[in-house]
Amino acid sequence: MSDTSKPVTYASPPCLAAEVDPTYFDPLATDPDQARDVARWRKSERARLRGLRDALSVAARQEVGRAISDHLRAVVKEKFNGARGKVLSCYWPIKGEPDLRGLMAEWHAVGVLIALPIVEVKAAPLVFRRWTPETQMVRGDWNIPVPPPEAEQVTPDITLAPMIGWTVECYRLGYGGGYFDRTLAALDPRPVSIGIALSDARIETIYPQPHDIPLDMVVTDAGLRAERTER
Secondary structure, eight states: OOTTHHHHHHOOOTOOOOGGGTTTTTTTOOOOOHHHHHHHHHHHHHHHHHHHHHOOHHHHHHHHHHHHHHHHHHHHHHHHHTTTTTTTOOOOOOOOOOOOOHHHHHHHHHEEEEEEEEEEEEESEEEEEEEEEHHHHHHGGGGGGOOOOSSSSESSEEEEEEOSSETTTOOOOOOOSHHHHEEEEOOOOOOOOEEEEOOGGSOOOOOOOOOOOOOOOOTTTTTEEEOOOOO
16 A cells, blocks of 8 residues: 555545555555555544534434434344343443434343443453443443443343444444454454444445454444345
């Protein structure tokens, strides 16, 4: 992606899409210049997609949350028989993410075991603590409400992942911390992973790097938009 024999110039900073071949993927690539180019492109794309999400009105965000909840409820019912008795990891919404807390409470009421991800150690896989509507939340990393340390620690069978951007290959553009990829790589057996995003946040590629792990499905306000047939 980068020619180290001459200085790198970019056609349209800060977006580097013109400098990256969308069809290129070397699973063994460790070239630092390529990694930097991809990181800079992703930072620019995150800002663009965050802007689209932030521009939604309160009413539009609420409608998106309702639509995603409806589609996700149907997916879990159809593919996992409603997930009763299974551990399903959700998320507490931040930064304009689709709000699924009503669906979390609904699932809990019918016997789904709800968990939330926790950062216990920086740059390490997430852990998961049990949540119920009665859980007294505390402030965790990035000031996000989380179940308290005494809450039961569980391992998810199904996990939801909010996404800033997504591809039809089920790759996820997240916030860049790498926590979700580390977690999927560490869990054995690996849970079914479902990305949650706006339909308009679809992108052609994230320029996958060796550490990027594709999800199993993507559910948006327009329904189930992507699904991998092999895991």
